[in-house]
């Protein structure tokens with residue numbers, strides 16, 4: 114599908130999609146497993162496969178072994194790999210879901226390349242650069258090696274206070290850009306040649322998804338409580354597949370191709386019914402225990418899915434321009450093998466032992482091809 118020139122980066126999502134985002138953002142974690150509207154690929158049953166998903170293909174184990182072997186720099190025995198199934202959605206054309214695409218060692222190496230290597234490259238901007246002067250680590254060191262006392266001075270001290278390195282890595286760092294440096298304020302890529310996309314990550318992604326040439330990526334970092342509001346990624350010139358790879362804690366991912374309907378406002382019930390005299394609102398100390406109101410209706414062109422570490426979502430075809438967002442990151446769900454990353458295990462009073470950082474994080478790598486020419 115050629116890109117529709119009417120797609121605008123600044124438009125907001127239809128009301129129904131924003132209502133869903135709000136509902137799932139507020140849904141207490143303990144109610145997620147009993148909410149049948151949330152597609153969980155770990156409990157895929159034949160009914161789900163018949164009604165919304167269809168099996169499309171399997172990625173060959175030989176391809177996976179070769180691509181992972183090259184990425185890890187060591188031979189990968191085919192017999193150690195699990196088959197990767199690709200599912201398509203019947204009513205979101207071009208959406209493909211690949212549960213458990215990346216094995217743990219590949220996830221771990223990808224994390225290290227992104228956060229220990231690429232974050233230290235001054236060409237890769239982050240949200241922190243918008244308001245702070247960033248003190249870089251020495252060559253061959255990473256931000257996780259910065260001394261405890263490191264501060265990030267604000268560009269405008271009247272507006273922002275200096276930030277400590279713990280604040281930055283625990284909370285403030287929300288994204289880094291690779292390759293073409295997307296400008297989030299102008300919502301466009303700057304003119305001029307893009308920054309070189311990291312070759313090993315390009316080979317990993319291109320090896321599995323040969324129809325795309327990775328030219329730009331956003332590496333999002335989330336903690337439980339963080340959300341990504343509903344948006345469309347419409348700034349790329351090419352209508353090639355967008356590949357989204359997740360590592361760490363689980364998340365809810367919302368995607369919709371539903372059109373805005375004029376009577377939408379009237380047809381969607383309010384997400385939080387007003388309390389009645391018989392049913393007074395509980396005190397805030399009990400918040401979260403109360404059963405949630407029923408979810409807003411989901412039409413067949415809308416999907417809310419629980420994404421796990423190692424899963425990939427491909428947004429191609431019509432779904433390339435779909436509204437999507439991340440209403441929730443689910444704490445305490447990082448795979449045990451990754452929880453200790455970056456395994457710094459230090460015994461140095463001036464430095465921080467970041468071991469366990471990943472237990473509280475979700476990292477999403479969102480890869481795009483910017484130009485049609487490749």
Ligand SMILES: O=C(O)CCC(=O)C(=O)O
Pocket residue numbers: 331333341346357359366437438439477479
């Ligand atoms: O974190 C995710 O799963 C989605 C990220 C996303 O949509 C984006 O970076 O544009």
Ligand SMILES: [Fe+2]
Pocket residue numbers: 344345346437479
């Ligand atoms: Fe996106």
